[in-house]
Amino acid sequence: MRESLRSKQNLVLALAAALVYFFSNPKPSHFYDYTFRVAENMLEGSIGFTEKPPSWLNEFVFFDGLWYSVFPFGSVVSMMPFALLKAAGIVTEMPAALIAGLLAGAICLFLLAIGSRYELPASRIFLMTCGILFGTFVWTNLTFGGAWQLALGFAMLGELGAIYFTVFDRRPLLAGAFFALAFGNRTEVLLTAPIYFYLMVRNAEPTALTGSGKTILSRTSISAVESGKRPAMNCAPQNSLGDGDMPPPYAGSSSLVGRLALFCGVPFILGVATLVFNYVRFNSITDFGYARIPGVLNEPWYNYGIFSWRYIPRQAWEMLLKLWEVRGPFPYIVPNGFSSSILLSSPFVLFALRFGARDKVLKYCAWAAIGIMTVLLWMHGNSGGWQFGYRYWMVCLPWLFVILLESAPKKLSSFEWVVYIFSILVNAYATWLFHWTSYLRP
Numbered sequence: 001m002r003e004s005l006r007s008k009q010n011l012v013l014a015l016a017a018a019l020v021y022f023f024s025n026p027k028p029s030h031f032y033d034y035t036f037r038v039a040e041n042m043l044e045g046s047i048g049f050t051e052k053p054p055s056w057l058n059e060f061v062f063f064d065g066l067w068y069s070v071f072p073f074g075s076v077v078s079m080m081p082f083a084l085l086k087a088a089g090i091v092t093e094m095p096a097a098l099i100a101g102l103l104a105g106a107i108c109l110f111l112l113a114i115g116s117r118y119e120l121p122a123s124r125i126f127l128m129t130c131g132i133l134f135g136t137f138v139w140t141n142l143t144f145g146g147a148w149q150l151a152l153g154f155a156m157l158g159e160l161g162a163i164y165f166t167v168f169d170r171r172p173l174l175a176g177a178f179f180a181l182a183f184g185n186r187t188e189v190l191l192t193a194p195i196y197f198y199l200m201v202r203n204a205e206p207t208a209l210t211g212s213g214k215t216i217l218s219r220t221s222i223s224a225v226e227s228g229k230r231p232a233m234n235c236a237p238q239n240s241l242g243d244g245d246m247p248p249p250y251a252g253s254s255s256l257v258g259r260l261a262l263f264c265g266v267p268f269i270l271g272v273a274t275l276v277f278n279y280v281r282f283n284s285i286t287d288f289g290y291a292r293i294p295g296v297l298n299e300p301w302y303n304y305g306i307f308s309w310r311y312i313p314r315q316a317w318e319m320l321l322k323l324w325e326v327r328g329p330f331p332y333i334v335p336n337g338f339s340s341s342i343l344l345s346s347p348f349v350l351f352a353l354r355f356g357a358r359d360k361v362l363k364y365c366a367w368a369a370i371g372i373m374t375v376l377l378w379m380h381g382n383s384g385g386w387q388f389g390y391r392y393w394m395v396c397l398p399w400l401f402v403i404l405l406e407s408a409p410k411k412l413s414s415f416e417w418v419v420y421i422f423s424i425l426v427n428a429y430a431t432w433l434f435h436w437t438s439y440l441r442p
Helices: 002-022 034-043 073-078 080-087 096-115 122-134 138-142 147-168 172-185 187-201 219-226 253-282 309-320 347-353 360-378 391-407 414-436
Strands: 060-063 066-069
Touching (some): 002 096, 034 080, 096 147, 096 391, 122 414, 138 147, 138 414, 147 172, 147 391, 172 187, 187 253, 360 391
């Protein structure tokens, strides 16, 4: 009965999040519809265009007599259901607001589902979920509704689904399918594959932190993990395991290989399809076409090429330290429209620096995933174009959510309430500035 009630509450919250996102931008950028156009064209039997696309779609490139988008194959596949809606006459253009709303609702469901696997109060899980959805740059950027932002939303959804079905409800085939959705839209996610492999095959042993800080196993923590929940960090000291208190048995090697095979099934198919997609477009399986965009290599931020370690200091500064600007007239204090510090607009992310964890290995894996993707993102010469905050870092937020849960105390302090509410208000302000005013323009 309680689980049924919680499921209904989660659906209501997800619907509310979807509606807020749907109505957040009165003029979503549905015309930046690269992936939608290609998906629609694929339904007609071609991935290239004989006619030159409109001038605002400057990331189409001309090659061997046709125009091709440089977006990866996975992002095109993600748009197939919506291209089918147009083919059926239900929509006449890319339904950007609808897609953003659906993504927000689905992301909300997974955040709540992951949060429910921890022995934490519902109020904390709700507040932390709102923090990710409304207290970060996800809100403003996803509701822009262009192909770039929607791809990041699909990647976030894919990562959350992969984490949930890898760690909390182990279903390798589903986990792999969501992982394919993630890296199909944002290629850098592919670098975290070894982390998913490890989490998929490891035998999770329940842990609990005693008052002395020692990690021990107890009947309580074992039952919590066996039921899919992470035990609370403030549990009372327990005695060490006796002979009858054994953790779940180790799985056989054949079982581990089977899990990995199931996990890799859909990603392997998508990977091969992507290589074929590249070859059909540019006669090379490794050519994604980005460097073919006219003039892109002449842009000043690519003075060392598209990727270089030399960009790391500049990108780190843009993401972490770049301040807002003071302009006249009202509202005076505004973010820079090309990047700004996520610590200023989402200070609750600093709670990830807390010590302790319910599952130290999971927390270390989450930090590793964030570190790997962050370094690669910082090596990219461009911080992401017109945006609020640092939109590329959306792919790290699912792992950040796990870290926040792992180290969160049961009781919500007044300070936490203030920090989360401040983050939500700042991002609401940014959403209003970008979508409802003419104060900020590219």
